[in-house]
Amino acid sequence: MKDDSVKHPQAAAEFLKDRAQAKWHDSAIWWVRQKRDAQAKQLPEWEELRRLAREIKAHTLSQLDDYLAQFEANAQKNGVTVHWAADADEHNRIVHGILAARQVKKLVKSKSMLTEECGLNPYLEQRGIEVVDTDLGERIVQLRHEAPSHIVMPAIHLKKEQISELFHKELGTEAGNNDPTYLTHAARANLREHFLTADAGLTGVNFAIAETGGVVVCTNEGNADLGTSLPPIHIASMGLEKIIPKLEHLGVFTRLLARSAIGSPVTTYTSHFHQARPGGEMHIVIVDNGRSDILGNEDFYQSLRCIRCGACMNTCPVYRRSSGFSYSYIIPGPIGSTLGPSRDMKKHGSMAFACSTCGSCSNVCPVKINLHEQLVLHRKKAFDQNLLPTGKKMGLLAMRFLTQHPALFDLGGKVMRKVVPIIPESLTRHSAWSRAGRDLPPMPAQSFKEQYQQRSQNKKDKQDKKDKEEQQ
Amino acid sequence: MQPVPCSSLSEAPRTMKIGLFIPCFINELFPHVAMATLELLESLGCEVEFPLQQSCCGQPLANNGDSKGACDAARRFTGVFQQYDYVVAPSGSCVSHVTHHYDWYIAEDPAYQQLKPKVYEIIEFLQDVLKLEKLPKPVYFPHKVSIHQSCHGLRELHHASPSELMIPYQSRLENILKLVDGVDVLLPERRDECCGFGGTFCVDEPELSTAMGEDRIAQHEATGAEYIVGADPSCLMHMGGIIRHQGKQIRPLHIVEILTGRGAGA
Ligand code: SF4
Numbered sequence: 001m002k003d004d005s006v007k008h009p010q011a012a013a014e015f016l017k018d019r020a021q022a023k024w025h026d027s028a029i030w031w032v033r034q035k036r037d038a039q040a041k042q043l044p045e046w047e048e049l050r051r052l053a054r055e056i057k058a059h060t061l062s063q064l065d066d067y068l069a070q071f072e073a074n075a076q077k078n079g080v081t082v083h084w085a086a087d088a089d090e091h092n093r094i095v096h097g098i099l100a101a102r103q104v105k106k107l108v109k110s111k112s113m114l115t116e117e118c119g120l121n122p123y124l125e126q127r128g129i130e131v132v133d134t135d136l137g138e139r140i141v142q143l144r145h146e147a148p149s150h151i152v153m154p155a156i157h158l159k160k161e162q163i164s165e166l167f168h169k170e171l172g173t174e175a176g177n178n179d180p181t182y183l184t185h186a187a188r189a190n191l192r193e194h195f196l197t198a199d200a201g202l203t204g205v206n207f208a209i210a211e212t213g214g215v216v217v218c219t220n221e222g223n224a225d226l227g228t229s230l231p232p233i234h235i236a237s238m239g240l241e242k243i244i245p246k247l248e249h250l251g252v253f254t255r256l257l258a259r260s261a262i263g264s265p266v267t268t269y270t271s272h273f274h275q276a277r278p279g280g281e282m283h284i285v286i287v288d289n290g291r292s293d294i295l296g297n298e299d300f301y302q303s304l305r306c307i308r309c310g311a312c313m314n315t316c317p318v319y320r321r322s323s324g325f326s327y328s329y330i331i332p333g334p335i336g337s338t339l340g341p342s343r344d345m346k347k348h349g350s351m352a353f354a355c356s357t358c359g360s361c362s363n364v365c366p367v368k369i370n371l372h373e374q375l376v377l378h379r380k381k382a383f384d385q386n387l388l389p390t391g392k393k394m395g396l397l398a399m400r401f402l403t404q405h406p407a408l409f410d411l412g413g414k415v416m417r418k419v420v421p422i423i424p425e426s427l428t429r430h431s432a433w434s435r436a437g438r439d440l441p442p443m444p445a446q447s448f449k450e451q452y453q454q455r456s457q458n459k460k461d462k463q464d465k466k467d468k469e470e471q472q
Numbered sequence: 473m474q475p476v477p478c479s480s481l482s483e484a485p486r487t488m489k490i491g492l493f494i495p496c497f498i499n500e501l502f503p504h505v506a507m508a509t510l511e512l513l514e515s516l517g518c519e520v521e522f523p524l525q526q527s528c529c530g531q532p533l534a535n536n537g538d539s540k541g542a543c544d545a546a547r548r549f550t551g552v553f554q555q556y557d558y559v560v561a562p563s564g565s566c567v568s569h570v571t572h573h574y575d576w577y578i579a580e581d582p583a584y585q586q587l588k589p590k591v592y593e594i595i596e597f598l599q600d601v602l603k604l605e606k607l608p609k610p611v612y613f614p615h616k617v618s619i620h621q622s623c624h625g626l627r628e629l630h631h632a633s634p635s636e637l638m639i640p641y642q643s644r645l646e647n648i649l650k651l652v653d654g655v656d657v658l659l660p661e662r663r664d665e666c667c668g669f670g671g672t673f674c675v676d677e678p679e680l681s682t683a684m685g686e687d688r689i690a691q692h693e694a695t696g697a698e699y700i701v702g703a704d705p706s707c708l709m710h711m712g713g714i715i716r717h718q719g720k721q722i723r724p725l726h727i728v729e730i731l732t733g734r735g736a737g738a
Contacts, residue, residue: 008677012677016679026687040638046638047639317665317668318677321680321684353673353677354677356666356668357623358623358666359624360627360636363627363634363636364636376537380537381537382537383536396532399528399532400538400541402527403541403544403548404527406526409496409527413499433675433678436679437682437717437718438682438685438714441709443501446503447500448502448506449499449524451503452510
């Protein structure tokens with residue numbers, strides 16, 4: 001689970017202490033952004049696809065109740081049991097209920113940020129059920145007892161040496177063997193055991209199709225397929241915003257998803273689940289957990305269009321240099337920074353300020369969410385709820401006052417220009433501007449306003465002189 | 473074609489007047505950029521006035537959530553500038569706050585709605601209104617410059633095609649530098665990544681902001697350029713602070729300083 005007491009500026013500064021590691025993190029993720037660019041460039045209709053995706057999602061959200069009802073009816077027709085969970089706790093109780101009633105001892109899981117959001121793993125483990133995350137990245141962070149640091153690449157914060165060490169300890173691989181192929185094979189062999197001995201499989205959902213009542217899961221490792229075909233029970237957990245109206249809309253999203261996420265044309269597997277395998281059971285749990293509140297909010301409802309591709313974090317210069325763990329909410333980066341404060345401003349307020357408002361996220365987003373603007377709107381909420389640090393709030397109130405009193409504003413500027421050059425460096429060194437390694441700009445003797453006034457005066461004097469001469 | 477003097481552009485039979493908008497920090501810290509802007513406009517035949525009652529446009533207040541402060545600042549700006557035919561400023565970020573974000577605060581104000589389409593960033597004004605095809609006096613600037621595309625100018629004012637969007641490439645800064653003799657225009661790797669200034673972000677998260685700045689400067693340096701040239705003094709100020717601290721050779725330079733021919737001495 002993630003630590004929601006994390007404050008972004010401190011956590012980022014901590015991460016940056018190891019500048020070499022931070023640089024590596026930045027370039028590893030930038031490489032994915034470049035792969036995304038290369039793929040997007042190959043589709044002349046890219047911007048058109050984004051527009052379509054945005055519109056399909058916007059339309060669906062505007063009639064979400066109807067589409068959810070249609071989805072439920074069609075899924076039931078297929079023999080699937082549909083459950084509704086108002087919050088995280090209810091989701092966990094439902095999943096546990098299904099598993100407990102069938103004496104499940106081991107659950108294999110694949111592709112679900114939602115279960116992270118709900119804290120499902122510890123909930124089930126406390127109740128005696130073994131939970132095994134089966135996607136490689138998820139498995140790695142599970143073995144490290146960490147939360148994912150990225151929604152698509154959960155272990156991107158780790159180097160292969162660290163993974164080798166972990167696998168040596170947990171899976172008994174050869175010490176010091178850092179070969180990624182070797183390590184992947186070791187993980188796969190270990191996971192195979194779990195697949196064969198699990199009693200149930202749980203997956204996330206990328207898209208739920210109202211027209212057919214089926215769900216679609218996009219993966220690269222095929223673990224969702226193993227986890228749903230080997231054990232007899234399949235539980236699919238989905239946020240209620242995952243609905244799309246028709247099968248024919250799916251192509252728009254599958255074309256955007258993998259390209260935006262990892263820069264490949266499609267995911268290796270795009271699996272459609274419409275009913276349980278013969279003799280098995282299929283359950284779908286539809287989770288609200290705060291989503292209806294966001295849907296009702298004029299400023300933030302757009303964030304529910306998100307298809308969780310992670311492109312916004314890959315492009316985000318702040319995320320790349322501070323890593324997922326510097327954000328308090330389970331989802332980091334630009335989308336997390338709007339979802340987190342939407343959930344709980346007190347806990348996740350620092351995320352809304354972890355942004356230089358460069359706007360790259362909004363441009364990269366395949367469903368065109370106005371992410372950087374949403375962050376500024378969250379700051380407005382934080383200010384109104386009095387959640388800004390006192391010093392900052394005082395500064396802003398002073399600025400607010402000065403903005404309305406230009407003469408005082410000018411005086412303040414003048415004092416600054418005169419005083420800064422004579423303060424000893426030992427005093428300025430610790431200021432927020434200077435402490436990380438920036439000198440103050442040189443202070444000009446005159447402001448532009450002073451120069452302008454003097455220039456106007458000189459012009460006037462010249463003119464007056466000329467006029468006088470002409471009169472004489 | 474000769475540059476069209478301002479006075480010939482106005483359809484109304486009166487002289488067109490430009491209100492010079494000089495953002496607060498430029499007024500105090502970069503008066504030479506403001507002066508270069510004023511002189512450039514005047515030498516193109518424009519009648520320019522700098523209204524003394526202006527103050528901050530309110531962007532720092534808005535960016536930190538102070539909507540009352542932002543709203544008051546927006547009304548004040550509208551009051552000070554509404555009498556002009558055009559409002560021009562040498563800062564993409566401040567202009568984009570006025571033209572793209574005042575709507576959050578004072579959309580209902582008809583005076584603002586009238587003013588909005590008349591507010592221009594200087595390069596936009598030179599290109600779109602004055603249709604500048606030649607500088608007022610020839611400029612020779614035989615230096616390598618690396619273009620710094622500031623985020624708001626880029627993604628809100630569309631100064632260039634952002635690298636995330638799959639649209640044909642164009643760049644206002646590159647285009648206008650074609651009017652300068654001898655200049656060698658270069659683009660850094662990660663053509664339009666943020667330098668890390670971000671308004672009060674630079675003091676809210678100093679370590680992160682500086683790390684972003686260091687990376688950005690390194691990318692500009694790697695082009696072999698002598699100058700980092702941009703249209704936003706705030707980004708140049710932030711990178712300049714790091715450059716001075718580290719005693720680096722490369723120099724930040726505002727594009728109007730080149731266009732007026734002052735740049736070589738900078
Ligand atoms: S907000 Fe957009 S870019 Fe970010 S994860 Fe969601 S869909 Fe992808």
